[in-house]
Amino acid sequence: MKKKLLGSLALSMGLFMMVSANGASAEKRVVIDPGHGGKHTGTCGLTGNITRICERDVNLSVSLKLQSLLEDKGYDVHMTRESDVDFSSYISGAGGDLDLRMRYANDLMRGNNDQTIFISVHHNGHPRYTGVKGTETYYYDGLRYFDSRWPHDPLQITYLQDSKRLAESVHPNMVTNLKTEDRGIHADEAFYMIRNAQSPSVLLELGYMTNAEEEARIKTNDFQWAAAKAVSSGIDSYYEVFEVYNMKNERLIVTDTKEEAIRFADKQNEFVTVFDKETQKTIYDNENYIVYTGNESSEKGFYSYQLALDYAKKHANSYVYNKDAEWIAWANGIKPVYAVYQSNTKKNNYYDYKKALFEAEKLTNSKVVRSDTSEIIWTNIKGQKAVTTPHVNVLSGSNRVKTSVEVSKMLYPKGFAQDKEQKVAILATGYDSADGLSAGPLSGVYGKAPILLSESDNLDSSIKSELSRLGAEKVIMIGGTGALSSEVEKGIRGLDIAVERIEGSDRYETNRKIVQKLGSVNGYFIASGKQFADALSVAPIAAANNWGIILTDQKSISSDSLSLIKGKPARVIGGTAAVSGAVEKSVKTAASNVKRLSGTTRYKTLSAVLWEFKDKFDSSAILLSTGESFPDALSAAPLSIGNGAPLIMTGPEMDSSVEFFLRNLANGQRIKEVKVVGGTLPADLVQDTTYFIK
Structure with missing residues (x-):
């Protein structure tokens, strides 16, 4: 049997674990817990009662630095x-700090537990001996x-063996x-956080604040x-x-x-x-066929076509994919619309x-x-x-x-029509997604x-030229002067164009002011204000279907935002x-019909969104853009208005x-155009896309 190597690949483990990595791409997630906090100071060491710098403070300082290092690594x-x-x-x-902290942390892990690790950061203290x-x-x-x-x-x-390996x-x-002195790795303490974490977990005691020399070092930036x-490097090793x-x-x-x-x-x-844990990708398998099942596209691999077919026939909306040949061998969710003829005889x-x-x-x-349109899409017949x-x-320029x-220019090749009622352009920063995420609608x-x-x-200068070419009479600037400076505004006014700035004290207030501009809408998307991919995935749908986008913090949603979605x-x-689940619960108290659309990655989430609104896509075009950065997708949203083109x-x-x-989608309607927004997508990916929607 032919085996496929999908890309480049310590410790044997006896425990069997249920995981989500098989056949999929996940994300390396780290949940950092700076121990204690607020009224719970932890140890205050030798001088904390005087300096008011206690364990809670240095735990947080180290954790924030660790967060920065890890985010820089992706x-x-x-x-x-x-x-x-x-x-x-x-x-x-019940209801105590440890209980609520652990519930919150486990909520962050949910759905990606096997590829998540939990790091609880602490500093130690000895009740009697300052020499320890x-x-x-x-x-x-x-x-x-x-x-x-x-x-x-x-x-x-x-996760016992994983926690041991992480330590x-x-x-x-x-x-x-x-x-520092090596006081060892210990497994005999039942600390609340590491015995209740729903992922591999460790608790770190970096040093003793009851030791004068160590306490002095602990409070320094260098330490x-x-x-x-050190922890960041260790985490890298864990995933390798x-x-x-x-x-x-x-x-x-x-x-x-x-x-x-x-x-x-x-x-x-x-x-x-x-599964390569470092790259979070399945790199090798011994399967020949994959069965994709349902709108959520769950995947299962099989040795033989017959096994794959037997499984697929038991599930609606599924298809059998030949991995070696890279084509669909059987399906019950799409029709066989590609007919092969020799002369005039259908084969x-x-x-x-x-x-x-x-x-x-x-x-x-x-x-x-x-067969559904009678179009000849390939032929070797002479004439x-x-x-x-x-x-x-x-649609690509030299930069975002x-x-x-x-x-x-594609939207308005001849500029705004003379009789266009509102000759308005929207301007957002191309270098920070915060304010522009909800501007699509x-x-x-x-x-x-x-x-x-x-x-x-x-x-x-290219923006100045475009505003003039359009014949814009007004520009809506998104965000305060931190996003778009007064110099930018001055440049627009210098073109004799009116300016209206929509800004708030933070991204969430700016978002609410944008939503208020929408007037009466048909519904709302609730998306993270910090993770751009989710909000951008719904922007064209929102723009085309008169929905608003409410941005929220992960932990809580404001009462002002809840009043908007009532x-x-x-x-x-x-x-x-x-x-978070807490935000979803709050949304349910205000909105009339609430549903979560999610997946294990940003692209699985996109798939869930696309399936939810599939009936709204009535277009002969699709939009194709990178999901790895925000600018191209942000500017693409207006392309969907009036034609319902989905943003892919x-x-x-491309995610399966x-x-x-x-x-x-292409099986039920004719897709005649692929609008590629931005120049970062590989040419072979674009070509493959045209093949499976041809």
Whole structure:
């Protein structure tokens, strides 16, 4: 059987664990818990009662530095607190600080537990001896040291070997970097947070604040950065492994090397995959067929076509994909619209254009006809012509600012019509997503106003030229002078164009002021104000269907925002790490019809959104843009107004669930144009997209 290596790949593990990595791309998530906080000071050491610098303060300082380092490396980082606050006025018991803190942390992990780690940052103190010093690391071994007085979360035990490996990855780095005494790794303490975390977890004691020399060092920037760098490096090491999963999504082994993982996989008598934990991608498998099932596009791999077919027939809206040939072999969610003819005799119907083309090229005087439109889309018959749709139209400039100008030119190739009631353009910064995330629906208020992007501190000449070409009479500036400076405003007014600035004290107030401009809407999307992908995924849908976008903090939503959505349908976008369960609960108290649309990655979330609004997409075009950064997708939203074109965001490779949606969409309507916004997408990805919607 042919096995496929999908890309480049320590410690054997006996426990079997349910995971979500098999066949998918996940995200490396780190939940950092700065211990204590607010009224709960932790140890105040030798001088804290005088200086008021206690454990809670240095825990937070180190944690914020660690957060910064990890985010720079691309980790998905969440904090249980980012300021000096507590979760409750008392520590232990139901509703206490530890209980509420742990619930919040577990909520952040949910849906991605196996690829998440929990780091609780602490500093130590000794009740009697000031000479005690050094660094310790704790993980929880509930198999050897279980005590019925201190019950643990059952899920934590399944992560025992991972927690041990995490401790062994982090601890030596801390001792070396901090130049502290090595007090060892311990597994015999039932600390509340590490025995109840629903992911691999460790508790770090960086040093003793009851030791004069160590306390003095702990309070310095140098010590705190050294600690953060040590932990960050240890986390990198923890993820530098390879995991093998079976068809039940059970993890069978963890190895140090790709080669070791593949050798193990090749010896198995069942379907298995090898998952690169560092890149968060499945890199090897022994499957020949994949079955994609349902709107959420769950995936299962199979050795044989018959096994795949038997499984697919039991599920609605599914298809069998031949991995080696890269085409659909069977489907019940789409029709076989690609017919192969030799001369005028139909030979067969196929679900996939690539398969139809493969068969047609083997024949003389053959052609591929799209049976639902009778169009000839490929032919080798002399004198016969084939249609070349879908056409690819690339809207791209040399940078994000100039790309937004190209989109504007497509919207209004001859500028604003003389009789256009509102000759308005919207201007947002192209270098910070905060204010512009919810601007998409605003375009509809002003009759499909183009969204132009600007530098923060000056008005690019290309924007000046475009405003003049359009014949703009007014510019709506999104955000305060921190987003678009007074110099930018001055540049617009210098063109004799009126300016209205929509700004608030922060991104959330700016968002509410934008939403208030929309007037009566049909519904609201609730999305993270900090993670751009979710809000941008709904911007074209919101703009085309008169929905507003409410941005929210992960932990809580303001009463002002809740008052805006009262009595309206609402869709919460993204998982609980983006918009918490508490926010969803609050939304349900105000909105009339609430549903969460989410997936394990930004692209799975996009797929959920696209399926939810599939019936609203009545267009002969699709929009294609990168989902790795925000500017191109932000300027694309107005392109959907009036035609309902979906915005398809993608990474270097298109997510399988998004591809499945597009195949389904194109099977029911003719897609004649692909508008590529921005110039960062690989050419082969664009070409492949045209193939499966042809």
